Amino acid sequence: MLIVQKYGGTSVANADRIKAVAERVAKAAKEGHKVVVVVSAMAGETDKLIGLANQISTNPGEREMDLLLSSGERITSALTAMAVEALGYKAIAFTGRQMGIITDAVHTKARIEKITGERARKALDENYVIVVAGFQGITGTDDVTTLGRGGSDLSAVAIASALNADLCEIYTDVDGVYTTDPNIAPEARKLEKISYEEMLELASLGAKVLQTRSVEFAMKYEVPVVVRSSFNDNPGTLVTREDKDMEKVVVSGVAYDKNQSKITVKTVPDKPGIAARLFKAIADANIVVDMIVQNISIGGNATDISFTVPKTDSKKTLALTEKIAGELEAKGVDLREDIAKISVVGVGMRTHSGVASQMFDTLAKHGINIMMISTSEIKVSCIIELKYTELAVRVLHEAFGLSQ
């Protein structure tokens, strides 16, 4: 088998952890598998570099930020290759460029355009273990890019797809995907398997086990992904295509996201093209809007528009929105950062009704007010006050019988 193994920051946090990773890689190689390893930066390293940049500039350039941040993964890839070689296996470290990861030029959140992987195929033929620096790629014009937070997951899945790997293992500091965050609800259960669709909703809803785009990518190219711990030998959770078993479960997980902000444009003239103009400007700035709610017209000719964006983009978005609100003669713009998104997810919702009403009912029963609602085929999300996050997770986990 060709296996891609990705190790996150806590799994490569120091020399001893890197040696433990090498042992695991060597075990797979010894069993006759070909192995491509993708590594993140050592835990804390990326934050340290960001801290330095912030000490130096209030507005560091994104191209330089990428050059800066890509260094962390290069360091780990070199060290991990040394550790594998020290165990008697041939190993070679590859940068994003050497792996042939070509991206667009949207610095700090580039998208992978293709992976050439020629050199990797040759090295695999020569029985090398390849250790790739995750999180990074290169533009057609020779500049280093990074793939956004959690981008090493995407590196791993994309490499698995490009090399036609049999399996992509994502090693992290948790045992797999849980019905919810065990830190909040200790009765949370580990799932044996989960569909790409559910995982995608969970990831995008803030369950930080897998980066959203890596799940999209895995789903699109049907890459079988296993999420498991690098600290033990537990089997983990398989992320795979939806099957009949999964449909029987109405709700498979409760997720929360504290990293969103809510922006409201007040009393906008209710004319066609208003929303388009606002959200085009935001999209042009490469900001991802999550939920959008437009209220019913107030008195017939004006409306409120609310939407959520990642907290990291909230100031940039506020500035943009205020500019456009002025042009549109809106009454004003509000930013609220003390919010959280709570969601219930399950492919079973497609065939079972009543999930949304049960969710609203449960929240109401505990005095939790709902500010925004958004639904998809397989999830229901509510924006609530930040302080109710943990309570909401626990009561929903209980209400949907997820502990059993």
Added chain:
Amino acid sequence: MLIVQKYGGTSVANADRIKAVAERVAKAAKEGHKVVVVVSAMAGETDKLIGLANQISTNPGEREMDLLLSSGERITSALTAMAVEALGYKAIAFTGRQMGIITDAVHTKARIEKITGERARKALDENYVIVVAGFQGITGTDDVTTLGRGGSDLSAVAIASALNADLCEIYTDVDGVYTTDPNIAPEARKLEKISYEEMLELASLGAKVLQTRSVEFAMKYEVPVVVRSSFNDNPGTLVTREDKDMEKVVVSGVAYDKNQSKITVKTVPDKPGIAARLFKAIADANIVVDMIVQNISIGGNATDISFTVPKTDSKKTLALTEKIAGELEAKGVDLREDIAKISVVGVGMRTHSGVASQMFDTLAKHGINIMMISTSEIKVSCIIELKYTELAVRVLHEAFGLSQ
């Protein structure tokens, strides 16, 4: 003017130091100069990375070592570019590759083959301050190389040459080139200027102000180099072509080097080709031999060969030498690490005699035994016991009247 400014590790040791560097760069840009900055890794960073590698492997691969170590300079180049930009100047960070620094494939001590610099010329035309990650290049087959300890000096001089710069300023934590190490002899004087030849001898003799190969390069391409401090505005020392004034001074400096080891092959059969065989093997391993002394035959048909190599290579050299000594039926091999090399340097020696004998006489007068002697047109070097280093420096500095 086009100025290349190189800043060493202590000059970029933290965010505040990097901001101070940016101020100096901005000053030059404000005066209308075009500026290319070359930066080292933050002080301590390279040693930290080497420490990690040594924790992980007793024999880390050199290709991976280069990938590892090149990260430090990339980090500083990105941060420094951000700092310059924060002062309102356009700045762009370049890796060795983006600067077009092509090297051979001798990892950990690669030689620069050429610098294409196309992208740099374009950026200078567009009035960017360029900040290049020092110490690194790229092979024709896409692998990262490093240029050996102090390699950022070489990066700076080579870039200055490739871009036809008017001046190459090497910023460090000392005010310039001294007649000897002021830590040992407080009466040491700063030199206003020094010839390439003298600087070369001083650098290769362990005066760590400039990396040897950078001086060779500067001499070959006549790049005017100024060594000065990034901590003040003192004028520094100009390294330039030899002129009439310089010849009047017999000795311009006393240098010492504690980083050599002495290896002796005992009682080798005195036949042609013996030395060639030994030193070819050592050269093939890319180890630089400094001094070689072959004693007069003992009893007519056997001889001792002694030579010095950098301490970092001493174990590798010892193993190689023992292997060959066995094949040559020598009596054994001795390694001595408790030695130092003391040298007096000056272009004036070309026209003045008696320097060597005055040196031997001075050392003898203070009870310092000489183990090996080597001379060139402009220097005399002696290997002595390590413990006499400081004493030797002080008495020679005094004897040659360098404090005046």
